[in-house]
Amino acid sequence: MATEFVSFPLREGQTPHDPASRTATIIKETFDTIAQQPGFQRLYWGTETENPNILRIAIDWDSVDHHINFTKTEKYKLFIENFGQIVDISKGVLYHAHLSPHPPTRAISQPTTPATETLVAFFPSSYSKADQDKFEEDFKNILSALETHGADISTSTASGWVVEELPIPNSESNETGKAFVALIGWISVQAHLDFRNTQAFKDNIHWLRGAKDLKGVKMVHIASTLVE
Template identity: 45%
Template sequence: MGVTEIVFLPLQDDKFPNDQTSPNGQLHHHLIQTILSQPGVQRVYWGREIENPLMLRWFVDWDDIENHKRFMNADAYRPFVERIGTIVAGAAKAYHAQLRPHPPVAALSNTTSPITEVVTMWFPNTYPQKDQDNVTEDVENFISIFENHAHNYTASAAGWVDEEIDIPGMEERGKAYVLLVGWTSVEAHMQFRETQAFKDSIHFVMGAKNLKKIEAVHVSLTEVTK
């Protein structure tokens, strides 16, 4: 079953990869090509967060999580990680999400969604399946509001994270849910937040049972395929 790896790379101040002709850009290109050369990889999307340009984000679509695990055990993985170490200012982190629809190209690629809002919701790590199902249903209802009322909405994808992950600002780990919402611009998203349709529907996410934390950032992602 298709899965999306979500990667966080906190960059050093002068290690921006945007210029593909620069040493940093060439190194980043090599890293992306190394990923794309692995069996089971479909595509990579990359970009820096709008709110925090020092945070580089990768989203990697895999055929399944086992293919990624095989890459992590391959001879090529150690030098790959060492190259990443030359551009990051802190520990990189990654996890996998069962985003649907898969692949989430329409919501992630800036050719279809110039800006992607990345929403992460954290819950207790013992969150029951019934409550997870309710969150999934409520998010689907929330997305329907965008589809019917947000003219600058482009696409969406959402799903649960496979691993238990750290909850920001808390000394605990939790179950996480990721929602991707595509927009024509950050401004378009901010304008929709002021509408009555948004205000009447935000309870679908903010009112989730036992929600421990929610965060949202924006990123413009370049899609790279084999």
């Protein structure tokens, strides 16, 4: 099983959260098409809190191959043409990850989770399986601290390694590398920001910031809607 993550900038004037808009109609048509594909399980969509002009979609598939097979169909070309009316396809970012637990529904969709922190940590291409396992084990200390000290403000988590190599942020040589994605559910964005000021956060954030060969971290918040 795998989760596809994709983000696109919306074209000017689009209103995805207005159910009466043409934007919403095209989004529904897009999701209806995806839901008809073999291997589709469910999807989650929303816009970034920090930049509402970025549309983000996460799709649970039976496997990465099920998604890849869809992209090779004639229907996919028409699907992209239609969806491209509201987003800039050329500036899209897409990757897959194997998350634990799967599905990540509780961490990523309302009403269970009003705000999801989507965190991506970047590492060199040479990052070994042993290095990956060590980081993943260390990262659990952050999640454990959250469960212990933030149970009243957090909802659920899911995390795992990205299948593809991704561009490393601010790399002068267009370097790509390994990436680890974590979904952390909060009752609000403010709850997350407040937790960052706690002693529990300060005592455990070194498991991320001090990770071996860490190349960078990107983080955004999203309020996602579940589509099944």
